[in-house]
Amino acid sequence: MASTLPSFDAAAFAAYTLSSRKNLAAVLDHTLLKPDATRTQVLQICHEAAEHGFACAMVNPTWVAVAASALAGTGVPVGVVIGFPLGATLSSSKRDETVRVLKQGAHDVDMVLNIGLLKSGQPSDYEAVFNDIHGVAELAHASGAIVKVILETCLLTFEEKLRASEIALSAGADFLKTSTGFANGGATVDDITILRGVAGNRAGVKASGGIRSLADASAMLHAGANRIGASASVKILAELAGQAPSDNAPSGY
Numbered sequence: 001m002a003s004t005l006p007s008f009d010a011a012a013f014a015a016y017t018l019s020s021r022k023n024l025a026a027v028l029d030h031t032l033l034k035p036d037a038t039r040t041q042v043l044q045i046c047h048e049a050a051e052h053g054f055a056c057a058m059v060n061p062t063w064v065a066v067a068a069s070a071l072a073g074t075g076v077p078v079g080v081v082i083g084f085p086l087g088a089t090l091s092s093s094k095r096d097e098t099v100r101v102l103k104q105g106a107h108d109v110d111m112v113l114n115i116g117l118l119k120s121g122q123p124s125d126y127e128a129v130f131n132d133i134h135g136v137a138e139l140a141h142a143s144g145a146i147v148k149v150i151l152e153t154c155l156l157t158f159e160e161k162l163r164a165s166e167i168a169l170s171a172g173a174d175f176l177k178t179s180t181g182f183a184n185g186g187a188t189v190d191d192i193t194i195l196r197g198v199a200g201n202r203a204g205v206k207a208s209g210g211i212r213s214l215a216d217a218s219a220m221l222h223a224g225a226n227r228i229g230a231s232a233s234v235k236i237l238a239e240l241a242g243q244a245p246s247d248n249a250p251s252g253y
Contacts, residue, residue: 008201014221021237022053024217028236029079029108029206029229031058033181039066046070048234055227056108060084061101068105079108082136085180087112087152091132098136102143109140110148110206110229112180115155118164126163130171137172148175148206148227151195154185161191165198175227179209186210189223196224214239 017023030049032041042063049057050071058079059067067078080101083094091114098109114132117125137147149168153161165176176195178187186209195205207220208229214236217228230236 008196010224017221021240024240025052025054027227028054028233029056029058030054030233031229031231033060042066043070049076050074064101064106065104077107078105080106082109082111084112085182087114091135095135098139107145109145111136112150115152130167133168133171146174148177149173150177150180152183153178153191154183161194165195169203173203175204175206177206177208181209189219192220192223192225
């Protein structure tokens, strides 16, 4: 009998997550990755993350220590991006960056896959992509951290999305993630469906890039996402509570 991957009940997960502000907050990575983000803005998203109980506060590496200090004792972890946003840095640089941010208090490590190597299509290139991810995953897991691999799906063909997902999972990814938010497209329902189809129950799926409303978040959850990266997290929660959505959410992702 052919084996089948375990399924993920997206409808049930979405219904549970959208049933309360607390449940929805728990899957939102509150994100600020703008190149001009200031200390004050970083501290603000940390305050909001603690106030609402977001899944993490996601910042650039230079702000990890600041965020870790601000979130100490709140139960909200620090998220950080590695090899961001191009994924084309040396594997040794990604590993070094990972070691340093883990020491400073990061828990969620969102690394960018080496997109050019994946698209080059040779067996040796696929092996290099695997090693790139595995090196970061080993370090993170040894410290009790988790790794989300950013595939930048808008730059990949259907076949490349499938291959990238399988390589990332085999290399130790805890989540498959759609986008950096800095390329020419963000998360789509179709891409979430593809990633969840590959991941099954083996790993999480994070939708990121262009998610600015409750409707956006709901669509991603129903497609199979179980984590969402957004700078508009507070606005999304306000919409769920029936409050008038604010237009003042920072564009941080």
